[in-house]
Amino acid sequence: MSxxxxxxxxxxxxxxxxxxxxxxxxxxxxxLVSVADAGATxxxxxxxxxxxxxxxxxxxxxxxxxxxxxxxxxGVTQVLLSDLADQGHVYIxxxxxGHSPSENQVLERALRGLERLFQ
Amino acid sequence: xxxxxxxxxxxxxxxxxxxKIVIAGGFGAGKTTLVSSVSEIPxxxxxxxxxxxxxxxxxTTVTPDKVTTTxxxxxxRLTLDQELIMYMFGTPGQARFWxxxxxxxxxxxxxxxVVDSRRLAxxxxxxxxxxxxxxxxxxxxxxxxDGELGYTIEQVRExxxxxxxxxxxxxxxxxxxxxxxxxxxxxxxxxxxxxxxELVG
Ligand SMILES: Nc1nc2c(ncn2[C@@H]2O[C@H](COP(=O)(O)OP(=O)(O)O)[C@@H](O)[C@H]2O)c(=O)[nH]1
Ligand SMILES: [Mg+2]
Numbered sequence: 383m384s385x386x387x388x389x390x391x392x393x394x395x396x397x398x399x400x401x402x403x404x405x406x407x408x409x410x411x412x413x414l415v416s417v418a419d420a421g422a423t424x425x426x427x428x429x430x431x432x433x434x435x436x437x438x439x440x441x442x443x444x445x446x447x448x449x450x451x452x453x454x455x456x457g458v459t460q461v462l463l464s465d466l467a468d469q470g471h472v473y474i475x476x477x478x479x480g481h482s483p484s485e486n487q488v489l490e491r492a493l494r495g496l497e498r499l500f501q
Numbered sequence: 502x503x504x505x506x507x508x509x510x511x512x513x514x515x516x517x518x519x520x521k522i523v524i525a526g527g528f529g530a531g532k533t534t535l536v537s538s539v540s541e542i543p544x545x546x547x548x549x550x551x552x553x554x555x556x557x558x559x560x561t562t563v564t565p566d567k568v569t570t571t572x573x574x575x576x577x578r579l580t581l582d583q584e585l586i587m588y589m590f591g592t593p594g595q596a597r598f599w600x601x602x603x604x605x606x607x608x609x610x611x612x613x614x615v616v617d618s619r620r621l622a623x624x625x626x627x628x629x630x631x632x633x634x635x636x637x638x639x640x641x642x643x644x645x646x647d648g649e650l651g652y653t654i655e656q657v658r659e660x661x662x663x664x665x666x667x668x669x670x671x672x673x674x675x676x677x678x679x680x681x682x683x684x685x686x687x688x689x690x691x692x693x694x695x696x697x698x699e700l701v702g
Contacts, residue, residue: 410608411576412521412588442517444588446576450545478520478585480610483696488585489610492520493688495581500539500681 407474409445409460414475415467416442425471432462439472516584522687523606523637524591525630526615527623531644531674532591533575535615538680540577540589547574574605579684589684596626611691612639613683615674618650621660628661638691642683643671 407413417439424436431454438448449459466472478488524532536544579587592598592605606612612631616624624641631639641663643650652660654669663669668690672679 408608410521411574411590411605412519412608414517414519414586416515416517444519444578444586446547446574446588446590447545447578450547450576456547473515475515476518477608478518478610479608480520480691481696486692486696488518488520489688489692491585492581492587492610493685493692495579495585495587496681496685496688499579499581500678500685 407476409463409467409474410477411444411446411449411456413445413477414442415439415445415448415463415472416475417472428466428471429462431458432466435459435462435466436471439466442475517586518584519586519588521588521590521609522684523609523612524589524615525602525612525627525639527617527620527627528593528595530615530617530620530623531646532615534674535613535642535644535680535683536575536577536589536591538675538677539579539684541580542578544575544577544591547576596629599626599630602630606634606637609637611637611687613687614639614641616641616643616657616661618643618645618652618657618671619647621652621657624661628663632662632664638687638694639667640683640687640690641667641669642674643669644674645671 409415417436420440422440424433426433428436431452434452435448435454438451443451445459445463446456448454448463449456452459454462463472463474467474478485478492480486480489524536526532533544574593575591577589579589581587590605590609592602614624614627614631628641631637641657641661643657650671654671657663657669658665658667668686670683670686672683674680
């Protein structure tokens with residue numbers, strides 16, 4: 383079979399979707415990432431940018447915070463993080479979207495947190 | 502204040518989860534002001550490349566002291582409990598930035614549309630977006646620049662063609678509690694709405 387139609391030929395100027403995430407938690411701008419061992423040094427075979435990301439992830443951070451701090455475009459940050467996760471270097475935390483009823487408990491925690499802060 | 506644990510989250514604490522809300526609205530409506538009022542970190546701007554272009558197109562006559570606009574997105578953070586962090590992402594409100602909105606809105610618990618109560622028309626684009634897409638719950642927050650509203654809430658609903666169930670509240674974006682109240686309102690509303698996985702009827 384040959385596919386003559388080109389897929390995905392249109393590239394948007396900004397894309398926050400990463401595109402490479404498969405069977406783990408999705409990487410969105412608010413998604414938290416962390417390394418398992420805070421004392422670990424970044425593997426030397428990584429790109430310099432990835433080593434910097436690795437260092438930042440010794441504390442749990444969001445994709446947006448990493449991109450802003452390291453001044454790497456959001457889309458690039460997501461690709462590099464995606465690779466780091468594929469290689470088992472970083473853990474991608476679950477993100478609560480509130481779209482499923484099973485997340486209501488977390489939303490209620492969010493509401494209580496807001497009430498505590500701003501009552 | 503024992504709830505602020507963000508600066509010393511133990512690494513590898515895999516139980517930490519995050520969530521997101523979107524702060525939308527017209528140019529100069531008070532989005533960044535709202536985020537700074539409530540955020541535990543100074544609002545962070547991730548891109549600034551469109552500042553110049555935006556300045557040419559946006560109407561700066563009403564807020565002449567305004568030098569930059571929300572260009573790509575800026576964000577703030579709130580630690581809501583030991584294992585839950587909420588991010589607020591402000592987005593450029595104009596329709597020409599809609600290509601960015603889909604990515605920012607994806608996965609959000611809800612949105613706040615900040616409206617400058619003196620310039621209702623500036624929020625048409627944002628209201629349009631959330632009314633048409635209907636993907637996430639949103640509330641409308643009227644920022645009272647002059648300290649008073651000048652309209653009733655129902656007049657605003659009619660003028661902006663905001664759906665009947667959507668909460669509309671007035672607030673002061675410079676005030677921490679007032680802005681926090683807007684976020685609380687959004688979460689209450691999000692919780693009160695039936696989810697896609699639930700049976701309605
Ligand atoms: N007088 C007054 N000024 C405000 C209020 N909210 C915001 N501002 C000012 O209006 C300008 C635009 O606000 P900003 O938050 O940057 O708007 P954004 O473009 O929506 O992010 C800033 O100079 C703010 O200090 C308000 O409630 N009253
Ligand atoms: Mg702004």
